[in-house]
Amino acid sequence: MNQNIYVVIEHLRGQVAEISYVMLAGARELAKGLGGNVIAVLLGHKAQELAGNPSASSGKYLAADSVLYIDHPALADFTSDAYQKALTNLIAKDQPRAVLFGSTSIGTDLASTLSIKLGLPMVSSTRSFSADGKFVSQICGGKIMAEGGLPSPTALVTMVPGGYKAEQGQSTQAPAITQVEVPVLESLRVTLANYIEPESGDVDIAKEPVLVSVGRGIQNQDNIILAEDLAKALGGAVSGSRPVIDQGWLATSRLVGKSGKSVKPKIYLALGISGAPEHVEGITTSDTIIAINTDPAAPIFGVAKYGSEIDMFDLIEILTEKVKQSKGG
């Protein structure tokens, strides 16, 4: 075992995912305390440029001391079977102090299974680390935090965003890249058939100046109209949390959060949304968040600038009326 921190870089269709930078920042914090290096692990096919070139959006590089690159046609797009096989060999051979994965569609397909396969301990939903080797994870929809020492010998960790800014994991210098031997990737049981592009909705919620966003607290489809009236009066649109979309009360294009869109309105008015981490992930870029929620312990109040514990059904129509009056007068 050594004190190096490995970060499995996530990328999707030629773009490094933001969580990769967040993980590099977390890894740096750990490595500083432990005296190890931060090593990015990149799997792909003809994807070396993802580490060798600066990112198109930030103009920056992965803030790693070095990059281990594994190239194979079967790794071109993420599939759990091929990625797992490739990582099993690498982790078993190198025995780093920790391997960080995103708590994402990619990372969660890998970390737990590798924990069993390699007999290594794991921690999930980790938000931050401290230099003395502790992790802090977030559970119960963001209501509870759990802290502990990074388990030994090699800890497999899935990370959520929120603890570090992506910029902290970006650097102006290109890291050195080492190509790693390709494992045998045969008889794969999971293969990519194709991608299906997101449905484009009637409005792009990422571009709206005001969002009236509804959560499970809206209770049923008939009440959506209340939010629509308010949104119209404010010159914005209606968006929603995952349960509202899963119930079919709003179109998928209106989903805010981890599996939906990140939004950046001037005002994000959250009605009956608890503020689970998967939702909050998509709203932190809003200018001002205002939350209406009857539960004083709702995590949404931790990210909102203004809040009220009032029942939304006592408020919405009066508010819509006052907004209309204010515009008229």
Next chain:
Amino acid sequence: MNIAILVKLVPDLVEELTIDTSGVALDTAWLRLIINEFDDHAIEQGILLKERGGGQVTVVAPDIEGVDDVLFTAAAKGADRLIKIKGDFTGVNNHALARAFTTVVKELQPDLILTGVQANNDLDGSVGPLLAGCLEMPYVGYISGVSLTEGKSKVRKEYPGGLIAEMDVTLPAVLGIQAAEQPPRYVAVSKVRQMMKTSTIEERAESGLDMAGGPTIGRMFQAEAGQRATMLTGSPDEVATKLVGIFKELGVL
């Protein structure tokens, strides 16, 4: 098609959560446990697959207070077999739970195993991919659609922003369900009561709950909001007036 669905119970987040005197766990005395909502989606997806292509659906759950209700509700929705794993599951982590499920799944020999993509109290990974590791089966999570053909499944895996990857997965496999193709169906309480009379819950004993692989928690605490929101109080009329003032200040009115 033989489908096994594994469910667990989790804290109901609507209730107030408190930390127990040990300082490292939730106080279970006041905890209300409910089915993990993503496991509920897994049940729905399993029943939809059975309705479309036939087969048998078995729902397996650990013996935790409230589990009988969860299992009978699944039966009312259309599950054929109900299995409860007996044992003391208080404070048991997902590594131990996955190992306990493994024994039962090996007995059932299903073609397909469904479970919720994650649960709100997961601290050592989620049950689905841990189980896949134990069974040496493939795992794919973040699933919101499944179709089955001979020996294979085609799944819709979700990526951010609404992007979907369609993947082919060789069976038997474990799938982590994010959302069923339709919202979990509602069943009347009377139907669940009827199931309590007509269906049986089979029991299996756990074969040693091995928690190895999970972290040791040194401290658990409430997420105290960094800068808490400025709270607006008063009657609905007063709160609405204050909000209009804020909207004006922010330049949207």
